[in-house]
Amino acid sequence: xxxxxxxxxxxxxxxxxxxxxxxxxxxxxxxxxxxxxxxxxxxxxxxxxxxxxxxxxxxxxxxxxxxxxxxxxxxxxxxxxxxxxxxxxxxxxxxxxxxxxxxxxxxxxxxxxxxxxxxxxxxxxxxxxxxxxxxxxxxxxxxxxxxxxxxxxxxxxxxxxxxxxxxxxxxxxxxxxxxxxxxxxxxxxxxxxxxxxxxxxxxxxxxxxxxxxxxxxxxxxxxxxxxxxxxxxxxxxxxxxxxxxxxxxxxxxxxxxxxxxxxxxxxxxxxxxxxxxxxxxxxxxxxxxxxxxxxxxxxxxxxxxxxxxxxxxxxxxxxx
Amino acid sequence: xxxxxxxxxxxxxxxxxxxxxxxxxxxxxxxxxxxxxxxxxxxxxxxxxxxxxxxxxxxxxxxxxxxxxxxxxxxxxxxxxxxxxxxxxxxxxxxxxxxxxxxxxxxxxxxxxxxxxxxxxxxxxxxxxxxxxxxxxxxxxxxxxxxxxxxxxxxxxxxxxxxxxxxxxxxxxxxxxxxxxxxxxxxxxxxxxxxxxxxxxxxxxxxxxxxxxxxxxxxxxxxxxxxxxxxxxxxxxxxxxxxxxxxxxxxxxxxxx
Numbered sequence: 001x002x003x004x005x006x007x008x009x010x011x012x013x014x015x016x017x018x019x020x021x022x023x024x025x026x027x028x029x030x031x032x033x034x035x036x037x038x039x040x041x042x043x044x045x046x047x048x049x050x051x052x053x054x055x056x057x058x059x060x061x062x063x064x065x066x067x068x069x070x071x072x073x074x075x076x077x078x079x080x081x082x083x084x085x086x087x088x089x090x091x092x093x094x095x096x097x098x099x100x101x102x103x104x105x106x107x108x109x110x111x112x113x114x115x116x117x118x119x120x121x122x123x124x125x126x127x128x129x130x131x132x133x134x135x136x137x138x139x140x141x142x143x144x145x146x147x148x149x150x151x152x153x154x155x156x157x158x159x160x161x162x163x164x165x166x167x168x169x170x171x172x173x174x175x176x177x178x179x180x181x182x183x184x185x186x187x188x189x190x191x192x193x194x195x196x197x198x199x200x201x202x203x204x205x206x207x208x209x210x211x212x213x214x215x216x217x218x219x220x221x222x223x224x225x226x227x228x229x230x231x232x233x234x235x236x237x238x239x240x241x242x243x244x245x246x247x248x249x250x251x252x253x254x255x256x257x258x259x260x261x262x263x264x265x266x267x268x269x270x271x272x273x274x275x276x277x278x279x280x281x282x283x284x285x286x287x288x289x290x291x292x293x294x295x296x297x298x299x300x301x302x303x304x305x306x307x308x309x310x311x312x313x314x315x316x317x318x319x320x
Numbered sequence: 321x322x323x324x325x326x327x328x329x330x331x332x333x334x335x336x337x338x339x340x341x342x343x344x345x346x347x348x349x350x351x352x353x354x355x356x357x358x359x360x361x362x363x364x365x366x367x368x369x370x371x372x373x374x375x376x377x378x379x380x381x382x383x384x385x386x387x388x389x390x391x392x393x394x395x396x397x398x399x400x401x402x403x404x405x406x407x408x409x410x411x412x413x414x415x416x417x418x419x420x421x422x423x424x425x426x427x428x429x430x431x432x433x434x435x436x437x438x439x440x441x442x443x444x445x446x447x448x449x450x451x452x453x454x455x456x457x458x459x460x461x462x463x464x465x466x467x468x469x470x471x472x473x474x475x476x477x478x479x480x481x482x483x484x485x486x487x488x489x490x491x492x493x494x495x496x497x498x499x500x501x502x503x504x505x506x507x508x509x510x511x512x513x514x515x516x517x518x519x520x521x522x523x524x525x526x527x528x529x530x531x532x533x534x535x536x537x538x539x540x541x542x543x544x545x546x547x548x549x550x551x552x553x554x555x556x557x558x559x560x561x562x563x564x565x566x567x568x569x570x571x572x573x574x575x576x577x
Contacts, residue, residue: 030508057468
């Protein structure tokens, strides 16, 4: 199981790399640099000459190659889970992740063939985040601390609701960001922190509305993350695994908010714009991890203790 | 059945068929609508519109395009690496302005030229940068570079297309079905490459060249609305009356802050 756990972490890391590569494609406006799919300029994908990976092709074809690698890894992951993991629901989850990756690849192809229609491109972006969260969850479910540790139920309904609410808010914010990105509204409001010199835009259009919605969402998500993390740090500071995630969340949301502001101020500088997407994915996955840990006692595979005592300090997420 | 009964039966059937199918109004046979015949312009009375396009103010300096994303482009482009947003002569003349008859031709129709319009990709630039074409006329896009390009047209009224040309010397033929001013072209491989085509259902268009000059020749006498389009400065229109055998001078002045 330890090997499977390490492999799952590797797959999750590769998935985050894939999301970053996808963000690089949109940040450089290279989504249609390779007009055909699944071939690349008539070549079978894996036989396309490296020497021709120039300009936008480097990003788009590179994204396709990484996606193919993640797909292969995910097949291995699903098969491995089927052979090793005794928990039926975890095995199902691994196959769901594989199915999601296949669907994700299909969406990627369709969006190229139909010139990046917004609904398909947004679905592609949104599903990518779900795939990443699935792989991160699988890594958690195979971690020794999850598998063998004793889950002390967290008798805190407030925290339970906070975490679920924060997950929902972060994901909605990711989707709004994807809509903004795929409708070219990233600079619809060119100034920051004000909007055309005002707190609220003096005039409205669809791009301005979606952009302003993303800014409002950023404030709400930041507040939700701080509330959740603060709640953990105040009421559950003895739980090391929760405390670590709480601090990580505070760090990530700070970086993410800063990157969002810099994206506007730098007029969508490619590196900053790409990092904003990757950090958003990391933030979502971290909230999902915290939520799973808070609701850990609900999972049937976890042996429960009768008291809500603190876990040993060694039972960190994904710990060895 | 004897012969008389057989004839009677056949006669009744013929009568029924005649009543059922015949005797109606003289409905015209269904056929595809014919395209209106091209209207010949009387060259004996035709006039011309000529003019220049001027830019007032100081445009932003051309920027140097960094083509190092593709070493072939760096090599092929040589010194031709400046942006083409404002091509301005020493006298303020503005090039790459698409000038065309926007209104005034009425229901006239014009033949579609049989010769294709050429759009070349050379030195990782589109040549020409701005041009015109008629509806249904063939546009031939060729790759003159030893690198790959994709040709991505993003029209609003016509069908979008995106096709690859991975090999030098490849050509791609297409045409537009609807009038549209302008249809943008871009290469997603080389993000700096862009071009614009004005699609019209008549031949009265031109692009200001060196000296900002343009000409719309062999126009039927009449009242026209002439529009000038520039990729950064938008459009301007003027109403012009062309008399028989008259050549009318028109100038457009764009202003940049």
